[in-house]
Amino acid sequence: MRQLDPLDLYDLDEELTEEERMIRDSVARFVDNKAMPxxxxxxxxxxxxxxxxxxxxxxxxxGSSLEGYGCAGLNxxxxxxxxxxxxxxxxxxxxxxxxxxxxxxxxxxxFGSEKQKERWLPEMAAGRVLGCFGLTEPHGGSDPxxxxxxxxxxxxxxxxxxxxxxxxxxxxxxxxxVWARTEDGVQGFxxxxxxxxxxxxxxxxxMSLRASVTSELFFDNVRVPEANRLPGVSxxxxxxxxxxxxxxxxxxxxxxxxxxxxxxxxxxxxxRELFKRPLAANQAVQVRLADMARRITTAxxxxxxxGRLKDAGRVHPTQVSLAKWNNVRxxxxxxxxxxxxxxxxxxxxEYVAIRHMLNLESVITYEGTETIHQLVVGRELTGxxxx
Ligand code: TGC
Ligand code: FAD
Numbered sequence: 001m002r003q004l005d006p007l008d009l010y011d012l013d014e015e016l017t018e019e020e021r022m023i024r025d026s027v028a029r030f031v032d033n034k035a036m037p038x039x040x041x042x043x044x045x046x047x048x049x050x051x052x053x054x055x056x057x058x059x060x061x062x063g064s065s066l067e068g069y070g071c072a073g074l075n076x077x078x079x080x081x082x083x084x085x086x087x088x089x090x091x092x093x094x095x096x097x098x099x100x101x102x103x104x105x106x107x108x109x110x111f112g113s114e115k116q117k118e119r120w121l122p123e124m125a126a127g128r129v130l131g132c133f134g135l136t137e138p139h140g141g142s143d144p145x146x147x148x149x150x151x152x153x154x155x156x157x158x159x160x161x162x163x164x165x166x167x168x169x170x171x172x173x174x175x176x177x178v179w180a181r182t183e184d185g186v187q188g189f190x191x192x193x194x195x196x197x198x199x200x201x202x203x204x205x206x207m208s209l210r211a212s213v214t215s216e217l218f219f220d221n222v223r224v225p226e227a228n229r230l231p232g233v234s235x236x237x238x239x240x241x242x243x244x245x246x247x248x249x250x251x252x253x254x255x256x257x258x259x260x261x262x263x264x265x266x267x268x269x270x271x272r273e274l275f276k277r278p279l280a281a282n283q284a285v286q287v288r289l290a291d292m293a294r295r296i297t298t299a300x301x302x303x304x305x306x307g308r309l310k311d312a313g314r315v316h317p318t319q320v321s322l323a324k325w326n327n328v329r330x331x332x333x334x335x336x337x338x339x340x341x342x343x344x345x346x347x348x349x350e351y352v353a354i355r356h357m358l359n360l361e362s363v364i365t366y367e368g369t370e371t372i373h374q375l376v377v378g379r380e381l382t383g384x385x386x387x
Contacts, residue, residue: 006266007259009297012304016077023078027085030059035089040349042211046204048092049211050172057127061086061097063105065245069121071105077307080252084303088256091359092212094249099168100124102245104131104177107188110241111232116190120175132173132200134164134191134217135239141166142372143387144179145236149219151180151189158182158229160189160197160222166366170200170215177230178219179239188230188238197222208362244317247367248310251303251323254331254363255296257356261331261338262292264352268342279341288341292334299327318380325373332360 005011013021035052042049056062060072065079074082079101087094105124108116123129135144149162160180170176176191176198191198197220206214230238266289269280279285302323309315335357339346346353364370375386 006293007263007296008300009293010301012300015304016081020075020078020081023074024081024085026059027061027082028088030055031085031089031093035086035093039090039093039211040355043090043092043355044210044349046206046210048096048169048172048213052093053127053130056097057125060125061101062127063101063109063121063125065101066105066109066121066125069109069117070125071109071121072125075307076248076310077304079249080303080307083249083253084256084259086256087253088260090211090355091253091257091363092209094253094256095168095209095212098246098249098253099133100131102249103133103242104175106245107177107230107233107238107242108190111188111230111238112190113227113231115227116230120190129174130169130172132167132169132176132215132217133239133242134167134170134176134178135243136164136166138163138165138216142369144239147179147181147186149178149180151182151187151224153183154223156226158189158224158226160191160219160224162219164217166203167200167215167217168366169213170217171202172213173200176200176217177242178217182234185234186236186238187234189224190228190230191219191222191224192228195222195224208358210358240317243367244315244320247320247324248306248315250363250367251299251306251320251327254327254360255299255303257360258292258296258299258331258334261335261353261356262289262296265289265292265338265341268345268351285341288337292337295330295334299323299330302326318376321368321373321376324368325370325377328360328364329370332357332364335360 038049061082063071064074067073083094108120151158151160174193178189178191179186199218200215203214269285270278272279306323335353339353339357342351379385
């Protein structure tokens, strides 16, 4: 009998097109050769590896699924594979690309004026302009309908006041896509970093996503020109539809993290001899490894189906919620279990498991907590809104 690939038990590679495989493999090469050698040290130092941005941009990974304006126009499955490969290295690297692509370039592309698209998108695709996305506020991110940040019309401008919390890339961003309450409902604004009254400050002492920048944003009577308002949307469906894009990518990313952990655990348990046999020869260890492979395979099937639905224009937000919930939970549980299989070695950054485990504690919280996604699925099943 032929030997199966332990990291792709159902030969899903065969389900990909040649172009999708090529994109995945070129990102994988970048990750293995350029990002992996840096990442443990960056995590240790609490530093985002911004030296990788030019190559990430050259590979076409910023705004990769958008058409025109210097973007690659790839399909949704390719975007998913990009997220998977980046997060095989670190959730922080995938976060950076998710935020730039799905949360900043997507709203400009979808809701922006032609002038805004021409001004910002080519520069963002080239990695010369970085973005961040401000939706969450300090008093509670799960309930964005209770938004306090507000903008008031003043002649040709808007006056913006409020604060945002837990904002990825906040202090390295040149522009922030900021969602604020107005008399005409929630609106999106492109706030430029040098607008007077706008301040970004890093959040320190994080034990998770240490190789990513996480910030607070403050707006004190910031004057934003009408030309910087996104004209194509009003209401919470604006930011929530950006989240659909990012959450879709996040269903793929943790598959990469889980694959990295399982691969490490397979190698480690094969090499380590205890009680006169390899650790991997114990039934109790094999059950755990088999369970990881089962859960990874399920997640791979879920994301690939989701990607094909998205490419066919038929994806439903509840389907994204179910996959975000399932796949992040899968990866977090696997990372924790792999950490344990490595024994004492598993607590060091020499191995990947603990770094992924700590990162996934953020991934299970951001872009809708696990509970929020469970309640979205519950609402779909029962028709009762439990929020
Ligand atoms: P509700 O207030 O009833 O609806 C408001 C409007 O939005 C529409 N809508 C959606 N549109 C598109 N996609 C979705 N997924 C949508 N969900 C709702 C809805 O139809 C309505 O439209 P309209 O025209 O009738 O006004 O909202 P709801 O009850 O449906 O939603 C409640 C809930 C709890 C699900 C929602 O508030 C939610 O998702 N909360 C979680 C917030 C969240 O995920 N925040 C993430 C912040 S960004 C982030 O974490 C980035 S991490 C980045 C990284 O580093 O990778
Ligand atoms: P809360 O909403 O206060 O939730 C606290 C707990 O209550 C959670 O366990 C939640 O599941 C639970 N809960 C909430 N409602 C219910 C309910 N009805 N029933 C039962 N339980 C409930 N946001 C951005 O806008 N932009 C970003 O770039 C961004 N990047 C982030 C990066 C990191 C590293 C992190 C950690 C967060 C980031 N976020 C960002 C914020 C993220 O989206 C929020 O943390 C998340 O939405 C949860 O909000 P909260 O932290 O205020 O928790």
